[in-house]
Amino acid sequence: xxxxxxxxxxxxxxxxxxxxxxxxxxxxxxxxxxxxxxxxxxxxxxxxxxxxxxxxxxxxxxxxxxxxxxxxxxxxxxxxxxxxxxxxxxxxxxxxxxxxxxxxxxxxxxxxxxxxxxxxxxxxxxxxxxxxxxxxxxxxxxxxxxxxxxxxxxxxxxxxxxxxxxxxxxxxxxxxxxxxxxxxxxxxxxxxxxxxxxxxxxxxxxxxxxxxxxxxxxxxxxxxxxxxxxxxxxxxxxxxxxxxxxxxxxxxxxxxxxxxxxxxxxxxxxxxxxxxxxxxxxxxxxxxxxxxxxxxxxxxxxxxxxx
Amino acid sequence: xxxxxxxxxxxxxxxxxxxxxxxxxxxxxxxxxxxxxxxxxxxxxxxxxxxxxxxxxxxxxxxxxxxxxxxxxxxxxxxxxxxxxxxxxxxxxxxxxxxxxxxxxxxxxxxxxxxxxxxxxxxxxxxxxxxxxxxxxxxxxxxxxxxxxxxxxxxxxxxxxxxxxxxxxxxxxxxxxxxxxxxxxxxxxxxxxxxxxxxxxxxxxxxxxxxxxxxxxxxxxxxxxxxxxxxxxxxxxxxxxxxxxxxxxxxxxxxxxxxxxxxxxxxxxxxxxxxxxxxxxxxxxxxxxxxxxxxxxxxxxxxxxxxxxxxxxxxxxxxxxxxxxxxxxxxxxxxxxxxxxxxxxxxxxxxxxxxxx
Amino acid sequence: xxxxxxxxxxxxxxxxxxxxxxxxxxxxxxxxxxxxxxxxxxxxxxxxxxxxxxxxxxxxxxxxxxxxxxxxxxxxxxxxxxxxxxxxxxxxxxxxxxxxxxxxxxxxxxxxxxxxxxxxxxxxxxxxxxxxxxxxxxxxxxxxxxxxxxxxxxxxxxxxxxxxxxxxxxxxxxxxxxxxxxxxxxxxxxxxxxxxxxxxxxxxxxxxxxxxxxxxxxxxxxxxxxxxxxxxxxxxxxxxxxxxxxxxxxxxxxxxxxxxxxxxxxxxxxxxxxxxxxxxxxxxxxxxxxxxxxxxxxxxxxxxxxxxxxxxxxxxxxxxxx
Numbered sequence: 001x002x003x004x005x006x007x008x009x010x011x012x013x014x015x016x017x018x019x020x021x022x023x024x025x026x027x028x029x030x031x032x033x034x035x036x037x038x039x040x041x042x043x044x045x046x047x048x049x050x051x052x053x054x055x056x057x058x059x060x061x062x063x064x065x066x067x068x069x070x071x072x073x074x075x076x077x078x079x080x081x082x083x084x085x086x087x088x089x090x091x092x093x094x095x096x097x098x099x100x101x102x103x104x105x106x107x108x109x110x111x112x113x114x115x116x117x118x119x120x121x122x123x124x125x126x127x128x129x130x131x132x133x134x135x136x137x138x139x140x141x142x143x144x145x146x147x148x149x150x151x152x153x154x155x156x157x158x159x160x161x162x163x164x165x166x167x168x169x170x171x172x173x174x175x176x177x178x179x180x181x182x183x184x185x186x187x188x189x190x191x192x193x194x195x196x197x198x199x200x201x202x203x204x205x206x207x208x209x210x211x212x213x214x215x216x217x218x219x220x221x222x223x224x225x226x227x228x229x230x231x232x233x234x235x236x237x238x239x240x241x242x243x244x245x246x247x248x249x250x251x252x253x254x255x256x257x258x259x260x261x262x263x264x265x266x267x268x269x270x271x272x273x274x275x276x277x278x279x280x281x282x283x284x285x286x287x288x289x290x291x292x293x294x295x296x297x298x299x300x301x302x303x304x305x306x307x
Numbered sequence: 308x309x310x311x312x313x314x315x316x317x318x319x320x321x322x323x324x325x326x327x328x329x330x331x332x333x334x335x336x337x338x339x340x341x342x343x344x345x346x347x348x349x350x351x352x353x354x355x356x357x358x359x360x361x362x363x364x365x366x367x368x369x370x371x372x373x374x375x376x377x378x379x380x381x382x383x384x385x386x387x388x389x390x391x392x393x394x395x396x397x398x399x400x401x402x403x404x405x406x407x408x409x410x411x412x413x414x415x416x417x418x419x420x421x422x423x424x425x426x427x428x429x430x431x432x433x434x435x436x437x438x439x440x441x442x443x444x445x446x447x448x449x450x451x452x453x454x455x456x457x458x459x460x461x462x463x464x465x466x467x468x469x470x471x472x473x474x475x476x477x478x479x480x481x482x483x484x485x486x487x488x489x490x491x492x493x494x495x496x497x498x499x500x501x502x503x504x505x506x507x508x509x510x511x512x513x514x515x516x517x518x519x520x521x522x523x524x525x526x527x528x529x530x531x532x533x534x535x536x537x538x539x540x541x542x543x544x545x546x547x548x549x550x551x552x553x554x555x556x557x558x559x560x561x562x563x564x565x566x567x568x569x570x571x572x573x574x575x576x577x578x579x580x581x582x583x584x585x586x587x588x589x590x591x592x593x594x595x596x597x598x599x600x601x602x603x604x605x606x607x608x609x610x611x612x613x614x615x616x617x618x619x620x621x622x623x624x625x626x627x628x629x630x631x632x633x634x635x636x637x638x639x640x641x642x643x644x645x646x647x648x649x650x651x652x653x654x655x656x657x658x659x660x661x662x663x664x
Numbered sequence: 665x666x667x668x669x670x671x672x673x674x675x676x677x678x679x680x681x682x683x684x685x686x687x688x689x690x691x692x693x694x695x696x697x698x699x700x701x702x703x704x705x706x707x708x709x710x711x712x713x714x715x716x717x718x719x720x721x722x723x724x725x726x727x728x729x730x731x732x733x734x735x736x737x738x739x740x741x742x743x744x745x746x747x748x749x750x751x752x753x754x755x756x757x758x759x760x761x762x763x764x765x766x767x768x769x770x771x772x773x774x775x776x777x778x779x780x781x782x783x784x785x786x787x788x789x790x791x792x793x794x795x796x797x798x799x800x801x802x803x804x805x806x807x808x809x810x811x812x813x814x815x816x817x818x819x820x821x822x823x824x825x826x827x828x829x830x831x832x833x834x835x836x837x838x839x840x841x842x843x844x845x846x847x848x849x850x851x852x853x854x855x856x857x858x859x860x861x862x863x864x865x866x867x868x869x870x871x872x873x874x875x876x877x878x879x880x881x882x883x884x885x886x887x888x889x890x891x892x893x894x895x896x897x898x899x900x901x902x903x904x905x906x907x908x909x910x911x912x913x914x915x916x917x918x919x920x921x922x923x924x925x926x927x928x929x930x931x932x933x934x935x936x937x938x939x940x941x942x943x944x945x946x947x948x949x950x951x952x953x954x955x956x957x958x959x960x961x962x963x964x965x966x967x968x969x970x971x972x973x974x975x976x977x978x979x980x981x982x983x984x985x986x
Contacts, residue, residue: 006607007606007607007608007611007612008606008607008608008628008631008633008634008635009606009607009635010604010605010606010607010635011599011605011606011607011609011610013602013603013605015583015584015806016806016808017584017600019583019584019585019806019807019808019811019823020808020810021811021814021818021819025813025814026814026815026817026818028771028815197766198761198762198763198766198767199766199767199768199769199770201726201761201767202759202761202767202768202828202831203769203780204726205724205726205754205758205759206754206758206780206781206784206831206835207751207754207755207781207784207785208780208784209784212784216769216772216776217769217771217772220769220771220772221770221771303770303771303817352850352852352853353821353850468712497711497712497877498711498877498878498879498918498921498922499711499917499918499921499935499937499938500711501921501923502920502921502923502935503935503937506935524850524851524852525851525923526851526925527880527922527923527924527925527930528923529925530923530924530925530926530927530929530930530931531923531927531930531931531933533927550927551927551928554925554926554927564852565851565852566925568851568852568853568854568855569851569855569880569925570854570855570858570878570880570881570883570884571880571922571923571924571925572925573855573858573883573884575883575884575903578859578862578863579855579858579859579884580855581852581853581854581855581856581859582852582853582855582856583856585820585822585823586820646925646926647926647928647929650924650925650926650929651926651929653924654924654929654933656981657908657982657985659883659904659907659908660907660919660922660924662916662919662920662936663916
């Protein structure tokens with residue numbers, strides 16, 4: 001048989017051959033990573049953000065900045081200095097170094113922002129998952145929620161700060177005592193949306209326990225929405241700290257705070273604008289970059305963006 | 308057939324979708340002449356491109372899709388050249404209307420059924436509101452809505468799935484289209500409702516004299532509705548012919564496989580025949596015959612070279628190397644030999660599907 | 665023939681109602697009665713809204729009954745039962761779902777999906793044994809061991825449905841409730857799934873409750889068929905008997921709706937439309953009663969007489985043909 005005619009013979013047929021999946025292997029977290037790093041701008045923002053955060057954490061360890069310590073308070077020549085090589089951001093009304101002050105303030109803001117977010121998210125996710133899954137829990141949790149959400153937060157913050165005094169721990173307490181319930185409510189709604197999907201029914205028919213259904217079936221679906229929530233929550237907690245401290249309800253005299261600084265330097269806005277604008281800018285830079293990176297992570301963790 | 312008037316003519320259509328950085332070759336060179344007044348059925352699995360192909364007739368491709376080659380001639384116009392909604396005015400929805408699988412894609416859930424029908428009538432026929440309402444109730448009656456005047460002011464959620472599909476048909480017909488594209492209109496419906504909707508479309512076609520393009524994955528439905536059939540696989544038509552030719556003299560191994568996998572032909576105690584594997588990924592460039600990897604009767608050449616269309620009769624063509632004179636003689640599978648005799652036995656007195664008429 | 669067979673599942677006078685926000689509760693299932701024998705495929709055929717899925721889910725203990733009982737191997741499994749019984753029932757009765765895309769956990773790989781039941785009941789000696797069982801289950805449904813690390817969305821519809829079958833089979837159940845397992849699939853791959861279900865039934869001695877809306881599929885797979893309409897079982901018979909002697913007008917309408925792949929026969933065919941509201945409701949209340957051994961039809965005495973006459977005529981014709 002010539003080679004040409006050989007083409008017209010039956011080829012071998014293997015049924016199993018057609019079961020192979022040609023596409024490369026899929027891994028959720030790898031795809032999240034790939035999608036995230038594919039956005040060069042966000043990667044740049046992320047690196048910048050990491051540098052800023054690390055710097056804010058490390059710099060105060062060396063500067064030992066203490067807002068109560070102002071050795072130059074009686075030396076007029078070291079007050080209101082403009083930025084120079086000695087004082088990168090200049091000095092303030094009582095001769096404190098602004099560079100040291102804003103980083104120490106940023107450090108506290110970051111610790112409170114991340115800490116409160118962590119506590120609220122953990123509490124909120126655990127409670128919200130149970131709340132959304134159990135119809136019995138829902139009945140009375142929704143009442144608790146209605147009561148709590150109708151108490152004005154500022155009023156509560158004022159009362160609590162009088163009772164507890166100002167300070168680091170009491171501020172974290174104030175910012176967590178009721179706020180987790182909003183996270184929980186959000187998670188509850190999300191859980192309810194996917195609770196009755198057929199694959200959860202299928203798991204139930206296989207005898208899977210409620211706890212495993214929550215952790216294996218439901219929470220993995222929520223990674224993306226939780227990431228979105230966190231990316232809004234961290235900057236908003238940082239702003240909250242600043243806001244409360246600005247009102248005098250947050251950190252006290254003894255703690256460095258961007259909020260207190262902004263509040264104290266507002267009066268010098270016309271004479272010495274750098275005193276006001278530098279802490280405000282740092283706050284904006286940190287918030288915006290955290291938000292951008294968080295949103296990008298949230299997008300990347302949504303499988304619909306994977307390919 | 309030669310003296311029949313061609314109403315729409317698609318030539319060498321290619322459609323690509325941009326999906327992120329990749330191109331999906333959804334339609335890979337399809338030509339089709341549609342004759343006035345006929346019912347042409349397009350059969351294929353999901354992903355074969357049957358829906359995408361007909362969307363080029365109405366310019367309803369998703370925004371990431373594009374006709375990259377070919378033309379669709381209708382009324383002296385090349386439809387692939389039309390871009391804006393204004394260009395399409397008077398054609399889409401008016402001369403060429405579509406009925407989709409899910410009636411809710413075409414109905415507005417928060418407006419009454421009546422207002423949705425009258426809106427279309429007013430828009431296309433420029434009549435008064437009162438006249439439009441009269442026409443709307445007429446057509447609702449015509450598509451089998453009992454108590455049409457009373458149900459005129461109800462909302463879509465108050466209608467059952469089958470009734471909603473009737474309304475969609477009513478809306479499509481209210482502007483007297485020349486071509487009606489039915490995109491799996493009964494797939495989501497129950498079998499008895501499916502039968503009623505098919506009967507309805509056939510009746511209306513007789514009355515309104517439109518041309519129907521019927522898209523489905525169920526050959527049983529095709530036998531009922533079609534005059535001619537195109538079988539699609541992997542973005543191409545692989546066999547085309549009169550409905551009798553496709554059912555009694557199929558030539559393409561994919562058509563064989565589709566036919567013989569119907570459970571109606573199953574014999575109890577024996578396995579049904581089926582098509583193994585999955586349809587080809589149209590992201591890849593396809594070498595040879597797209598069906599070859601799933602084809603029990605594939606020749607070696609099927610993996611090398613794309614087969615051309617072989618002419619069987621004036622109306623019947625198939626794209627398979629099996630029709631090449633050099634190919635071995637292969638008979639179609641046992642399950643679909645003498646198809647008519649088998650089914651005649653099943654549906655006559657004493658057969659399993661005999662129904663007293 | 666049914667007398668000497670073991671009854672595996674028994675549905676007795678079951679009513680299922682759903683509350684519809686204050687209004688009169690909606691009766692999805694009305695007084696359902698049937699038995700499923702060990703080793704048979706019993707099909708429940710009806711349209712959407714007929715209550716067929718509701719019955720299937722009641723057997724799975726997802727839906728609660730408002731009246732009646734369900735017995736499995738002679739033991740009551742409806743209502744409140746002990747924890748051990750509950751686990752026993754879960755293991756012995758498994759379900760295959762309609763939509764394979766919706767019923768698999770998209771964030772878990774196939775290995776977890778198939779192992780889920782094994783984990784819950786610790787049905788394996790060690791990790792090696794578990795992997796071996798998963799490989800075997802995948803092989804049984806025609807999938808490959810390499811698929812273990814894949815995710816559901818990477819599979820085609822037919823493959824996904826076979827994953828769904830594998831995860832039910834690995835539990836070594838006695839009864840499988842298959843809720844329209846092929847209606848979401850393309851016609852071309854339905855056959856493969858049906859063959860597979862038949863093969864597994866033979867190999868493992870399973871019993872199926874097969875829920876469907878299409879008589880053509882059901883004829884191929886089932887031993888007995890119950891036709892259900894608006895929550896009411898209207899006819900039960902062995903498959904051949906039901907196709908040969910369909911009595912209830914709704915069964916006839918379903919039968920005529922099956923599209924036949926033959927244009928010369930299909931085109932002139934007239935569909936029989938069944939309209940409940942146009943039936944003659946005179947006479948006493950209808951009940952599901954036996955007209956021939958094993959053939960039950962929902963009728964009152966007057967209708968019974970009509971059916972009896974019709975049946976005798978059909979039987980006479982068949983006898984004369986021979």
